[in-house]
Amino acid sequence: xxxxxxxxxxxxxxxxxxxxxxxxxxxxxxxxxxxxxxxxxxxxxxxxxxxxxxxxxxxxxxxxxxxxxxxxxxxxxxxxxxxxxxxxxxxxxxxxxxxxxxxxxxxxxxxxxxxxxxxxxxxxxxxxxxxxxxxxxxxxxxxxxxxxxxxxxxxxxxxxxxxxxxxxxxxxxxxxxxxxxxxxxxxxxxxxxxxxxxxxxxxxxxxxxxxxxxxxxxxxxxxxxxxxxxxxxxxxxxxxxxxxxxxxxxxxxxxxxxxxxxxxxxxxxxxx
Numbered sequence: 159x160x161x162x163x164x165x166x167x168x169x170x171x172x173x174x175x176x177x178x179x180x181x182x183x184x185x186x187x188x189x190x191x192x193x194x195x196x197x198x199x200x201x202x203x204x205x206x207x208x209x210x211x212x213x214x215x216x217x218x219x220x221x222x223x224x225x226x227x228x229x230x231x232x233x234x235x236x237x238x239x240x241x242x243x244x245x246x247x248x249x250x251x252x253x254x255x256x257x258x259x260x261x262x263x264x265x266x267x268x269x270x271x272x273x274x275x276x277x278x279x280x281x282x283x284x285x286x287x288x289x290x291x292x293x294x295x296x297x298x299x300x301x302x303x304x305x306x307x308x309x310x311x312x313x314x315x316x317x318x319x320x321x322x323x324x325x326x327x328x329x330x331x332x333x334x335x336x337x338x339x340x341x342x343x344x345x346x347x348x349x350x351x352x353x354x355x356x357x358x359x360x361x362x363x364x365x366x367x368x369x370x371x372x373x374x375x376x377x378x379x380x381x382x383x384x385x386x387x388x389x390x391x392x393x394x395x396x397x398x399x400x401x402x403x404x405x406x407x408x409x410x411x412x413x414x415x416x417x418x419x420x421x422x423x424x425x426x427x428x429x430x
Contacts, residue, residue, distance in 0.1 A: 159410065162396035164188060164417060171421040172428045180424060185391060187420035192408075193389045194419070196232060201412060203234075208400070208407030209389065210234070214382040218283040218293040226279035229388040236274055236381050238328075246291045248272045248381065272381075 168184040169177050177184070195201050203210050209231070216223050216236075236248045251259070251273050259265045259273075267273050267286035275282050283293050327346050344361040394400075400407040408416075 159399070159401060159413060160396065161391070161394045161398045161400065164400070164413065165396075167417050168421045168424060172425055180428070183424055183427070184420060187423045188416055189389050189391060190423070191416035191419035193231070195412070195416065196386060196389070205409045205412035206386065206407075207409075208405065209387045210384065211387050212382060212384055214380065216281070216381045216383055218281070218381070221283045221293045223281040223283070224279065225276075225281055225383075228385065230279075230385045231388045232386040233276065234384040234386065236272075236383050238381060245270050246272055248274065251275050253277060 165177060165181055165184045165188070166175060168188060169175060169180045172180055174180045192206070196206065211228070213225070213228055233250065236250060238246060238248070247270050249271065253275055256275070267284055267289075269286045269288050270290050271286055272289075272291050273284040275284075285291055285293065327348060346359055347362050348360045350358040350360075400413065401410060
């Protein structure tokens, strides 16, 4: 069903099938109907497939994550990628819970907890003492590194030890320094410790050979966020098919419900 067909259906209920008068009002009421049903929990994720998004690699530098660019309408879940060996319990809390948490020791985060709250377009993370999950740069060392010729390995040519530095499987790595590294973000797949000499990290990305690079290797554990994107029609035109296989937006049943709500609202408005 195209966007034009939806708007025509709505406007036809107020004797405006050619959309001469109420097209913009129909758009507004249709989008409001979608948002209302989501706010009231009267949907499934498959109903609004085009608005459900995943943001990965949230690392909360200094315990703060800016999500303004994502246009988040509603946060559904936080989770760690499968296969990461971390005993972490992630809890999304409301801002009004902070006073109670700070006052009662039993509610405060343990070493396994990550509390996340939202204030506007910013997420704030809170964890306990000696936490399993560390926000931001969980490890940072000045190293002389060799990016090996074969595949995706990083060697520390100094007397370092990647594991004792705090790097771990599943972390993301950033390299900051001098050298022709062709990627800035790497994912640790495995760590080989060799008594502090020539330790090796294997990452999932392919990197170029580059010897004796001096710089800082930073590692951090990341979270993923599932959310509903803000409800708008900025990417739709009259011909947009909201059920196209290549970009499925809304199920037909959910769409019909929104059309009925928008039509009734518009009819009430016109009859005032």
